[in-house]
Amino acid sequence: MKDRVILHVDQNSFYASVEMLRQPSLKTVPCAVAGDPANRHGIVLAKNRLAKRAGIKTGETIWQAKQKCPQLILVPPDYRSYLHFSRLARALYCEYTDRVEPFGIDECWMDLTGCPDHDGFAVAEQLRARVKEELGLTVSVGVSWNKIYAKLGSDLKKPDATTVISRDNYPCIVYSRPVEDLLYVGHATYRKLRRVGIRTIGQLVAAGPHFLRTMFGIVGLSLYSFAAGLDTTPVASSGREIPVKSVGNSITTRHDLYTEQDIKAVTYMLTESVSSRLRDAGMAARTVQVSLRDYQLYNIERQAPLPLPSQLCSEIAPEAFKLIMANFRQGQWIRSLGVRACNLIPLSKLNQESFLPQEKRRQAVWRLENTIDSLRGRYGGLAVRRGILLADRSLTGHDIKNENVIHPIGFFGP
Amino acid sequence: MSRPVFVSVLLEMSASGARHPLAITWEDGSRYEITRSLYVGRRAARSAGSGECWLCRIAGRDIPLYYSPLSGRWWMDGKGDPEPAPAAEPYKRVKDRDYKPAGQ
Ligand SMILES: [Mg+2]
Numbered sequence: 315m316k317d318r319v320i321l322h323v324d325q326n327s328f329y330a331s332v333e334m335l336r337q338p339s340l341k342t343v344p345c346a347v348a349g350d351p352a353n354r355h356g357i358v359l360a361k362n363r364l365a366k367r368a369g370i371k372t373g374e375t376i377w378q379a380k381q382k383c384p385q386l387i388l389v390p391p392d393y394r395s396y397l398h399f400s401r402l403a404r405a406l407y408c409e410y411t412d413r414v415e416p417f418g419i420d421e422c423w424m425d426l427t428g429c430p431d432h433d434g435f436a437v438a439e440q441l442r443a444r445v446k447e448e449l450g451l452t453v454s455v456g457v458s459w460n461k462i463y464a465k466l467g468s469d470l471k472k473p474d475a476t477t478v479i480s481r482d483n484y485p486c487i488v489y490s491r492p493v494e495d496l497l498y499v500g501h502a503t504y505r506k507l508r509r510v511g512i513r514t515i516g517q518l519v520a521a522g523p524h525f526l527r528t529m530f531g532i533v534g535l536s537l538y539s540f541a542a543g544l545d546t547t548p549v550a551s552s553g554r555e556i557p558v559k560s561v562g563n564s565i566t567t568r569h570d571l572y573t574e575q576d577i578k579a580v581t582y583m584l585t586e587s588v589s590s591r592l593r594d595a596g597m598a599a600r601t602v603q604v605s606l607r608d609y610q611l612y613n614i615e616r617q618a619p620l621p622l623p624s625q626l627c628s629e630i631a632p633e634a635f636k637l638i639m640a641n642f643r644q645g646q647w648i649r650s651l652g653v654r655a656c657n658l659i660p661l662s663k664l665n666q667e668s669f670l671p672q673e674k675r676r677q678a679v680w681r682l683e684n685t686i687d688s689l690r691g692r693y694g695g696l697a698v699r700r701g702i703l704l705a706d707r708s709l710t711g712h713d714i715k716n717e718n719v720i721h722p723i724g725f726f727g728p
Numbered sequence: 729m730s731r732p733v734f735v736s737v738l739l740e741m742s743a744s745g746a747r748h749p750l751a752i753t754w755e756d757g758s759r760y761e762i763t764r765s766l767y768v769g770r771r772a773a774r775s776a777g778s779g780e781c782w783l784c785r786i787a788g789r790d791i792p793l794y795y796s797p798l799s800g801r802w803w804m805d806g807k808g809d810p811e812p813a814p815a816a817e818p819y820k821r822v823k824d825r826d827y828k829p830a831g832q
Contacts, residue, residue, distance in 0.1 A: 335777055343813045380818075387813060388817075402770070448770040448772065
């Protein structure tokens with residue numbers, strides 16, 4: 315079979331680039347897009363080249379960044395503009411193929427196999443020129459025969475560059491790269507690999523599928539096929555919606571959380587938006603997952619099955635709260651909390667009719683939550699709130715559902 | 729150097745949905761007739777931003793006119809320096825509530 319032609323297109327320092335496009339003088343100063351400092355979303359989301367040179371890293375707090383670089387200019391994020399330019403770029407990619415799969419707001423895979431323009435390098439160069447001329451932004455493009463190598467290629471040279479990883483050059487380009495450059499090699503996998511002395515992608519391939527299988531189970535086989543360029547995962551068609559795998563929300567609160575009451579309020583607020591999005595998608599969750607990060611940025615993630623598949627806040631939130639409290643150490647300060655509903659099934663697959671009394675009650679709650687959804691749809695997300703959320707408005711005065719942006723779905727995640 | 733100059737535009741909307749700019753008013757109030765315009769699709773402006781672009785013939789020269797559906801504004805590339813970058817503000821730490829660990 316002939317090789318596929320796959321591109322991965324990555325918009326370079328996307329948020330910062332959009333800000334510099336609007337205000338070109340920002341190119342001459344170190345500048346970062348960061349959440350509102352007063353609202354404690356105080357994390358660097360993107361930075362320009364001068365800020366990078368000053369050592370600013372994405373994900374660090376404004377406070378750390380300002381210490382490294384006091385003259386750093388901070389710009390608040392404007393998600394409406396970012397979505398606008400993200401859509402325009404995607405529309406441009408769709409002129410070349412119907413198989414365009416977004417990965418986050420600023421990245422896409424494209425499959426050009428069988429398209430009139432199927433010369434990967436030529437299309438990549440054309441895209442680069444067109445995005446610059448038509449949108450005023452830059453992209454870096456990776457070209458290969460599989461999604462993993464294409465993504466790796468787009469990371470190798472930036473900004474505004476094309477990298478081709480072909481059957482002829484892949485051993486010398488890919489194998490020497492550190493293993494964490496491989497998509498889906500997260501922190502835990504990376505540490506495990508280091509422990510057995512695997513540092514490069516070449517060493518990962520050399521370890522072989524059998525060894526990786528005994529070490530990681532089924533995931534080990536996927537890792538091997540990703541590293542060796544054997545991955546055959548298709549690029550999803552742009553015409554059809556990517557099925558929702560999980561629905562989650564997280565928040566960095568205005569002040570650290572250390573009382574049960576605060577944690578409960580935030581958990582309910584997050585779960586309300588999660589359950590409302592589940593109802594929008596017509597899905598029910600079988601598992602709930604929580605994530606906490608404390609002030610030392612120590613992260614934990616835990617999940618638990620739900621007693622019944624559910625899309626109700628009143629059923630998911632208590633489970634999420636229980637899970638959080640089971641993992642919360644007294645005296646810990648929580649900086650960020652997340653609630654995620656996973657292991658989803660379409661509501662249509664659930665047997666809805668039941669005459670059990672508790673099922674009748676569930677139906678009533680379901681109608682109640684739906685009514686609240688429609689009130690919020692009409693009068694805004696803060697129109698109806700739980701009493702528990704009014705204890706400290708600085709924590710919970712957020713309309714999470716409408717502030718939500720789409721993030722990439724983790725592959726090995728739920 | 730170039731800076732964006734936001735202009736008012738007299739626009740004709742045709743029955744087919746096409747838009748034809750007929751005249752613009754510059755920031756100093758002077759008005760210019762557009763004798764011919766050509767829609768060229770999306771373009772990054774030399775001054776700042778990007779948007780839908782028309783090449784407009786004004787006094788015999790073809791000058792790009794941009795429109796951003798995001799801001800709803802029209803602009804042209806003007807002469808002069810762009811607006812300078814804002815000055816950096818010192819970081820003020822938001823005061824946390826007093827730390828009272830539970831059970832103490
Ligand atoms: Mg990017």
